[in-house]
Amino acid sequence: MAGNARVPRPTAQRLSLYLRELERLGAIEQVTVSSRQLGESVGATDAQVRKDLGIIGHSGMPGIGYQVMALAEAIREVIGVHKQWRAALVGAGNIGRALVAYRSFHEQGFEIVAVFDASPAVVGRTVAQLRVRPMTDLAATVAREGIDIGIVAVPAESAQDVAEDLVAAGVRGILNFAPRLLSVGKRVAMVNVDFRSALENLVHDVSQREIAEIFAAVSKPTVRRRRGRGAA
Template sequence: MDGKSKIPNPTARRLSLYFRELGDRRALDEKATMSSRQLGTALGYSDAQVRKDLTFVGQLGHPGVGYSVATLHDNLRRILGRDRSWNAALVGAGNIGRALLSYRRFDEQKFHITRVFDSNPRTIGTTIDQRVIRDVASIKEELVDCDIELGIIAVPAEHAQPVAEKLIEAGVGGILNFAPRRIEVPSTVVLSNVDFTLTLEQLAFQVNLCSTISHEEDDS
């Protein structure tokens, strides 16, 4: 994994949004072209931002013509990894872990949780949806040579960091962390945190904004 350069999270999110926007546009017109300004306007970004983001994927538009929607869409699909399947290891077979295992859309979207680990002796050796729960102590041996690139951490906060280290030793390139604790990973590993508090905070923001804006307008 040496020598990987990391894309900033906001850039990756925008690339994903460009991919979806281009897909919608392409569905209407296979031969469409779009300028960076049009693509940016559709999503609320400046054309400079769009051009900068697309240099990350080595994509250049043609002055006065813009990007071919179909070509850019295909390139983004490949670059964003949507043309292949992904194997993941889940650590933690508690409430969150079980919810993820029963989530049918993962398989539909070509994300396969092929290994499950837990530390509870009563759980180890049992199966969930035909997947045997293995001992968390065996992560490294179990994951060697099994083509798992993503790790999902769904353990209590205090175990998140040691579990992350085991996954990284085993060679995963990306970690999705559901534990409510910040974990440290080397710069060669991609980390994504799912923070339910932040999600609820965003929703409350919106509800609050809706009810306060009318009052604010008088102050400006």
């Protein structure tokens, strides 16, 4: 019932992480969690967790914490994962096939119900029990199967066209694996997953860290001591 307040994006992202941890705790039959424990598992502070849960209108019990199961359910509702989402995958290449094979999606509210590819060489082949269909079937299939979201796993050059086809077919959201900004109307939601950017962000971090270490070594040539949080 609580769940129509505006949720800032950073909060929405963390909710997803809280949910994962809550499911883990539920499986272990832990009944309550403190904001502190929940925060630690996802790299957030306790205050942050409380703010986030406040935003979605969920309350805990002072001195006790939050009910694991009830909280998980509340988050699912806010995120929208309480219903099952049906997805169409476009692109049966390496990434596409890996996604279809990712069995756990199904248990988490997502299901890839159709696979498409532009290449005649691939159309008709079977990927994880799904027959790869030609792009010409897209619109009809999206309508018939009640598909909500499209997954774009094609090369950058064709990604924009595919996105437009998906939008025309009526999907409400697109998960884009192509390294290109796709422009779709603002009625359609869009999330990008970009390996190259992820790697570049990583090496940038590594580089900055190296520079920082050289600096530290020069300006403070003693043994460094920092508080807390060491990793085994």
